[in-house]
Amino acid sequence: MRITVLAGGIGGARFTRGLLHHLRTAAPGSEVTVIGNTGDDIRLFGLQICPDLDTVMYSLGDGISVERGWGREDETFTIKEELAAYGVQPGWFGLGDRDTATHLVRSQMLAGGYPLSAVTSALCERWQPGVRLIPMSDDRVETHVIVDGDEPGTRRAIHFQEWWIKHRAALPAHGFVLVGVDVAKPAPGVLEAISDTDLLLLPPSNPVVSIGTILQVAGIRDAVLATTAPVVGVSPIVGGAPVRGMADACLSAIGVETSAAAVARHYGARQPTPGGGDAAGLLDGWLVHAASDAGAVHELTPLGIATRAVPLLMTDLDATAEIAAAAIDLAESVRR
Secondary structure (H helix, E strand, O other): OEEEEEEOOHHHHHHHHHHHHHHHHHOOOOEEEEEEOOOOOEEEOOEEEOHHHHHHHHHHOOOEOOOOOOOEOOOOOHHHHHHHHHOOOOOOOOOOHHHHHHHHHHHHHHHOOOOHHHHHHHHHHHHOOOOEEEEOEOOOOEEEEEEEOOOOOOEEEEEHHHHHHHOOOOOOOOEEEEEOOOOOOEOOOHHHHHHOOOEEEEOOOOOOOOHHHHOOOOOHHHHHHHOOOOEEEEOOEEOOEEOOOOHHHHHHHOOOOOOHHHHHHHHOEOOOOOOOOOOOOOEOEEEEEHHHHOOHHHHHHHHOOEEEEEOOOOOOHHHHHHHHHHHHHHHHHHOO
16 A cells, blocks of 8 residues: 655654554555655754654654654753853754754755755665655745734734744734745655555644645645545544644634634535535545544535544554554545
């Protein structure tokens, strides 16, 4: 089986780890491709930092800090402390010493002319994540957030990482701007991974600034619409709140309610409903949390999205593998 996953950081990485665990016994020999979000990328201290790519790589390569969900295990922060002693800003970004080595290698290779996709492949040679990890684009694309300005009635844009980490998404967001996306192209292998796959999965990643960002790169959304493979998503919202992170602040900024059903409607149904014209959405199937969101099954199924309620909390590897198994089973039921 060939499976393609569109992934952000922590949620996408943990889901994919469970997916691989399930496939080892259920479908050995399966090939998994992860298309990673790079809209969170930022350049700091002369280094190119790719948080989501690294979170997937470290998680699947058993190098992630399990407690934090990002960065390296057994991390130290001497470099961060030394930068602070020099008064170097920004001080809010937690750059670890082990993690810095990855950014140094990446930045050196990029400066040498290698595209990000080739650099990512080279970094994965060390970590052996068990998937083919591809950035959504080799081009520089960065998410910025529109927030209130210093003067009444004005607005300004700040980098997503500043909004997310420094301000904890507490500044009301009026929208998101993906700088560079107007000229960005999919990285080599991205469109093929979508069109040639047997199953396309949207894990419980942020639907606005992770999966939503990937879909904004030219050609990717069209490829998802056109693929003959079933497209199944896993709700990142459980009981009206994000399981982790601040996806609710992102959804609010684009006028989408924080609920499992609302996120599914945001993605839309690929199957046209009777009398509803052509479908222009992404989903064939959708998983919601059984204990809190089972009502979404009756709400979404008439819209053309096959919906099932199953336990969705990724409490451990086995529980996450069960979620992945449920996604695959749902995909088989809606396969065209």
